[in-house]
Amino acid sequence: MRELHVFSYEFKHFLKTPAKVITYLFFMFACAYSIYNGFDLQNKQKQTIQNIEIENKNKVLKVLTWFEEGKSGPESKSWVDISNPYWSLNYIPTYMLKHPSSLLPLGVGQAEQYGYYKEITNWSSTYDNDMVEELSNPERLVNGNIDFSFLVIFLLPVLLIILTYNIKGLEDDFKFDKLITIQFGAIKKWIFIRFLFYVFLLIFTVVFFIITVSVINNSLVTDFSQVKSLILLSSLYIIFFATIFYFIAVYSCGSSAIAFKMISAWLLLCVLIPGSVHQFASMKYPVNYMTDYLDVNRKEAYEVFELSTDSLYYRLVEIYPALNETVHGQEDEIDNRIIRNTVCAVINEMNKNVIKDIEQQNEAKNQLIFSSYWVNPVSFVQNKWNSYTFTDYYSYKRYRSNVQKIIDKKIELLSVECWGRRKVNRSIYQQYLQEFNYDM
Amino acid sequence: MKNIVINEWKGLFRNRLFLVLVCIFTIALLLTTYLGILQNNTQILAQKEAQEHIREQWDSMDPTNPHRAAHFGSYAFKPTNLLNSLDEGINAVTGNVLRLEGHTQNDVMFSEASQSLLISKFGKLKPSLLFQFIIPLFLIFLSFNSYIAERESGRLKLLLVQGASLKKIVFSKVFSIWIIGLLLLISTTFVQLIFNTYDLSFDAIFRLILFVCSYGCYYLTLITLTVLLSLIFKNATGALSLSIVIWVMWTVFLPKIIGNTVEKISPFPTRVEFQNAMDVDRSKGIDGHNPSGDRKKELEEKTLAKYQVNSVSELPVNFSGILMQADEEYGNDVWDKHFGSLYKQLQIQKRNYQLSGFFNPFASVQSLSMGTAGTDMFHHLDFLKQAENYRRFFIKKLNDEYAFGGSKTGDRSWKADTKFFQSVKDFSYTFPVFLSFLSKYILDILFLFIWSVCLLFWLKYSSEKTIFL
Numbered sequence: 001m002r003e004l005h006v007f008s009y010e011f012k013h014f015l016k017t018p019a020k021v022i023t024y025l026f027f028m029f030a031c032a033y034s035i036y037n038g039f040d041l042q043n044k045q046k047q048t049i050q051n052i053e054i055e056n057k058n059k060v061l062k063v064l065t066w067f068e069e070g071k072s073g074p075e076s077k078s079w080v081d082i083s084n085p086y087w088s089l090n091y092i093p094t095y096m097l098k099h100p101s102s103l104l105p106l107g108v109g110q111a112e113q114y115g116y117y118k119e120i121t122n123w124s125s126t127y128d129n130d131m132v133e134e135l136s137n138p139e140r141l142v143n144g145n146i147d148f149s150f151l152v153i154f155l156l157p158v159l160l161i162i163l164t165y166n167i168k169g170l171e172d173d174f175k176f177d178k179l180i181t182i183q184f185g186a187i188k189k190w191i192f193i194r195f196l197f198y199v200f201l202l203i204f205t206v207v208f209f210i211i212t213v214s215v216i217n218n219s220l221v222t223d224f225s226q227v228k229s230l231i232l233l234s235s236l237y238i239i240f241f242a243t244i245f246y247f248i249a250v251y252s253c254g255s256s257a258i259a260f261k262m263i264s265a266w267l268l269l270c271v272l273i274p275g276s277v278h279q280f281a282s283m284k285y286p287v288n289y290m291t292d293y294l295d296v297n298r299k300e301a302y303e304v305f306e307l308s309t310d311s312l313y314y315r316l317v318e319i320y321p322a323l324n325e326t327v328h329g330q331e332d333e334i335d336n337r338i339i340r341n342t343v344c345a346v347i348n349e350m351n352k353n354v355i356k357d358i359e360q361q362n363e364a365k366n367q368l369i370f371s372s373y374w375v376n377p378v379s380f381v382q383n384k385w386n387s388y389t390f391t392d393y394y395s396y397k398r399y400r401s402n403v404q405k406i407i408d409k410k411i412e413l414l415s416v417e418c419w420g421r422r423k424v425n426r427s428i429y430q431q432y433l434q435e436f437n438y439d440m
Numbered sequence: 441m442k443n444i445v446i447n448e449w450k451g452l453f454r455n456r457l458f459l460v461l462v463c464i465f466t467i468a469l470l471l472t473t474y475l476g477i478l479q480n481n482t483q484i485l486a487q488k489e490a491q492e493h494i495r496e497q498w499d500s501m502d503p504t505n506p507h508r509a510a511h512f513g514s515y516a517f518k519p520t521n522l523l524n525s526l527d528e529g530i531n532a533v534t535g536n537v538l539r540l541e542g543h544t545q546n547d548v549m550f551s552e553a554s555q556s557l558l559i560s561k562f563g564k565l566k567p568s569l570l571f572q573f574i575i576p577l578f579l580i581f582l583s584f585n586s587y588i589a590e591r592e593s594g595r596l597k598l599l600l601v602q603g604a605s606l607k608k609i610v611f612s613k614v615f616s617i618w619i620i621g622l623l624l625l626i627s628t629t630f631v632q633l634i635f636n637t638y639d640l641s642f643d644a645i646f647r648l649i650l651f652v653c654s655y656g657c658y659y660l661t662l663i664t665l666t667v668l669l670s671l672i673f674k675n676a677t678g679a680l681s682l683s684i685v686i687w688v689m690w691t692v693f694l695p696k697i698i699g700n701t702v703e704k705i706s707p708f709p710t711r712v713e714f715q716n717a718m719d720v721d722r723s724k725g726i727d728g729h730n731p732s733g734d735r736k737k738e739l740e741e742k743t744l745a746k747y748q749v750n751s752v753s754e755l756p757v758n759f760s761g762i763l764m765q766a767d768e769e770y771g772n773d774v775w776d777k778h779f780g781s782l783y784k785q786l787q788i789q790k791r792n793y794q795l796s797g798f799f800n801p802f803a804s805v806q807s808l809s810m811g812t813a814g815t816d817m818f819h820h821l822d823f824l825k826q827a828e829n830y831r832r833f834f835i836k837k838l839n840d841e842y843a844f845g846g847s848k849t850g851d852r853s854w855k856a857d858t859k860f861f862q863s864v865k866d867f868s869y870t871f872p873v874f875l876s877f878l879s880k881y882i883l884d885i886l887f888l889f890i891w892s893v894c895l896l897f898w899l900k901y902s903s904e905k906t907i908f909l
Contacts, residue, residue: 019681030693032784037700048710113533117712129539133554135708135782137789138530139810140699140819141553144561150696154561158688162681173676226636256588256680260581260639266572274560275569279472282564283479287536287552289490289517294537299497302512358888365556383557393557 002184003193010197020163024201027159028152031209034148038105038213045116052117056093061439063091067426068288085417086341088424094120094410094436096403100219101390103226107149107211113143116399122414125351126294127358148213149385151377152206152234154270155243161262163198164245167191169255176346187287191249199242206234228390233388237381241266262334270273277372285365288358297352299348309336309399315346320412326419342415348407355404359397366393409435444604444612444617445812448586450830452616454840461578465624476525476566476680483520487536490517491866492563503855506842507764508836513541518869520546521814522636523647525629527568528832529815538824540831540867542768542838545775548824549578567628568809571655572802573691576662579621580683588676607903610671614663616660621659625652642871647812652774657888661801671902687803690802698796698803702789704845714778721774739766744902752849760850761843775828783821790817797887804884804891813880814871818880822872830867837864 014020066073066082072086073080080231098116103265114300115131118124134140142351144150168191176225177187214227230231246263252258304312316323324369373380386392413435422428442669452458458493494515516538524531535548563569587610597842599609629648633640666683709717740752743762752759790807798805810816847854 019678023685035695044710048712052712080526110553110558113551115711125548129549130711132535132547132549132551134711135707135784137699137703137817137819138534139790139793141533141562142530143695143699146693146700150561155688155692158692162685165681170456207681256585256676257579259680259684263577267577271560271562271569271573275562275565276558279475279479279564279566281556282552283475283482286479286482286486288555289486289491289537290550290552291493294494294515294539294591295497298512360556369557369559373822379557379559382561386558396554429672 001151006184006190006193007197010194014163014201016051023159023162027155028205030146030155031151031205032144033149034151035105035209035213035380037145038108038147041108041111042100042104045104049097049099049117052095052097056095057438060433063088063429064426078307081385082429083424085414085420085422085424088429089410089414089417089432090122092429092432092436092438094118094406096399096406098121098396098399101395102219102222103213103230103389104391105148105213105217106230107385107389107391108145108147109149109389110393110396111391112145114396114399118403120403120406123204123347124402124403125297125348126355127290127406131400132404136257149382149389151319153237153382153385156202156206156238157266157270158263160198160202160238160241160245161266163201163241163258164195164249165259165262167194169252169258172254188250191246195242195246195249197236197278202238203235206238207231210234210399212255215352230385230388233381233384240377251414253335270378273376277369277379281353281368281372282302283366284368285361288361290358292359293351294319296350300350304343304350309334309339311341312343312346316342316415319349319414323415323419326416328419328423338363338418338421341418342411345411345415348411352404362393406436441612444599444609447661448612448616449561452582452620458582462620465570465575465578466521466627468574469567469624472570473525473567473628473812474635476564477632477635479564480520480522482526483524487519488812488891489538490515498864498866499858501858501861502843503700504837504861505852506845506860507542507761507858509856510764510838511595513539514834514867515539516823516830516869517821518823519869519871521819521871522630522639522644522814523651523813526632526651527809527815528564528566529810530811532563533556534820538827538833541773542764542835545771545779545828545831565648568813569688571625571628572806572809574625574826576659576687576691577623577754577808579617579659579663580666581686582620582661583613583617583890584670584680584683586617586674587667588679591670592676604904605903606648607900610667610899610903613661614667616759617663618656621663622652622656622796625655625659636655643743643871643875647814647874651812654805654884654888657892658801658805659887661894661895663893664899668784668899668902670894671899671906676889677795690800694800695795695803695806698800700791702792705792706785706788708782714782718774718778721777735766735770736763739763755849758843758847758849758851760852761839761841761845761847763838765836765843768832768839772832781830783824786817786821791883794883794887797884797891801838801888801891804887807884808881808888811877811884812874818877819872823869826869827867828839834864835866 002223009046055387067070071082073082073091080087080091082091096118099112101117104111108313113133115133118128118130136247168187171180180190181187210227210230211220214223219227244265247262248265249258307315314340317329369379369383383392387394413432417424424432442818443512461653494517498512498514501512504512518531518534518536518538520531531709532552535551537550538548539546587596590609590613591598596609600606632648636644666679669683670676673682675726708714740759742749743750743759747755747757749755793803794807797807807816811818841856841860845856845860847855847880862893
């Protein structure tokens, strides 16, 4: 009963402290603003993707009209012949798109570090120039976005400090801490109940925003397990910081000392430790200039172009043994044009091999980050959060992997069709479209 | 006043907690500066190796067609400056490699931030992180305690009775703590100087001086503000809370809010919109591989008239090379138009952000910190500009060789020799002298100065008006 009384008293105390109420409302406002920003980014991405899809459909319709009108291609390009698979496949606008997650408004994560649409050509790779992030102000990127995850992970502990630093601190300052012992008994329990009120308040606030966004974006249906995990993660995170602050309040004397220690703990966990790990990781794994990848796309690619048609023929057959069974594969003479049109398959294989090494190097750095989680819990929470909102490194790695699958598909189809000496008409073109998920 | 300052230091150095904290800060600063220098040197070496590796390939190129060589292209690697070890600025989020080739102007790629999971939202543990986040907090608590302790212990009354004025007391407190902040700053700069003596220029020293001065001004602002609040507020906790709230607002909240707002005021097009707009403008020009249209005819007629011949086959030069160069120059105009306006927009955004220094001195100190370390947007844009200028020189050299090096129109198999390729100078980035950029930081310098001077005046005014006894 006494516990309940302390709990309800804390609620009254909170309401009667304008500084605390204003800070709390300010935090609420910041959350609303961050979520608005998240929605804004999500809508911008959706709009861009929609525009790309519309433009692609228009391009496809144009090609279909050429087939209907018996044209071989655009009038200004007389050398284009869309009945040749090389050109008809070239005239299928192929894009790999990363649709924004329904939970993006709750955590932008690393979304602004990567591109989310990629045009696939015969010469594409997953580290192309168009895989970089959208046009943005780099200084803004350094300061980061006011996104909801940032507010919960970095600012919520500061709010907790403002709400709790004078619990017991004030009593110490005015020297009536003994009075509490007389009136309530165990002072630790008294502090615990007062802390509990703020823990509940903050958990309720965060959950309220998570649920609101989930309802608006229908995430409770589409990404229920992620929503559940976000709620659990944020609650545990609040409890984690509250526990640290509770012990600081119990074992310190005076509100100044408590505030100083709490802020120091926040700085240590949110700024110093992640910064140290970051510095260490950068020393162990300096920025990768990816010279191996550059070599493949420049020197080694040009060496391949210098190879004889015979050598290229055998390299292509090695990559796709099924080419042996095609029309050209059965012919006695090698057609230089067909080989040159499909040489991109050789470069693609070279790219895939070198990219595997790059991904392994990145993975080694990530493993180092994982191993630091024991001393760096904030980065753990941050990356976990980003993984739930599909905005972490691995979400974009999956996206890169999907890009590679489409590149492989396009090049394999190109090789098989060119070697098969296919004559493309409207219906075959439509079959190609289906391969790339066009519903025309 | 001198006696009060000395007395203040004596008091501080008698405090074991203070001594421990100062030792921790000094060691942490020296260590992070040293580690920063080590990491920086590793990066400088890696960048140099990459550039040499690419150049080696270029120098050993077999005789080939110059236009083919233009497609083969080169790379510019963003160099790391000596002072990057102080403040990393935007280097982690911008790319580091720029492909330089014919027909196309590429984006800078492979940013560090895209190569791993997220580690720190506030950047690496560089001296700037300590200067911007840790030391200010330490100074806030020091200055808060310094005055409040005197008041609450009753010593302040004693000092006033003995004849010292409140103004002298508070100013002594401000300066005694400020000097501690300055000592930490100077010791870091000293380490920076010791480990980089081999490559220290006047420019680097000037940058370091400005670096120290900007943080010095910021610390003076923070200390004065804290002392002022503890003077104005009778409630010690209220003063401390407000100081911390202001510090959090300045360092964590406002930079993000303002950065976001500034970008929203003048939003960028999406990359696809930007590229489409460039493609549309480019298509109006000459396509080097598809020479048709009025521009091509105009150029052909002009060239024929210049050489007084009737057809391109009679030309003593290779018209394809001339055409390629004309295409490049048209592309350069398109690039200047689109990227010019993009860079202008970035600079407007930066200026708007700098204006926020009016109510957030942290924005000014952050901007000056990155600026003096050579890691801000202005320096990044300068790198991009120099790289683009080099690309133009590089492609023109190749196109000119193709046009005037001895081949004739239609002679596609013509090859320039290895010696020619070796004679094309490599990209070398000239780090800008800070004085040439100084005008870009006037707002930051001005705001920091105004903040510290205004607060000092306010403190003077408040201390004169406060009746204590």
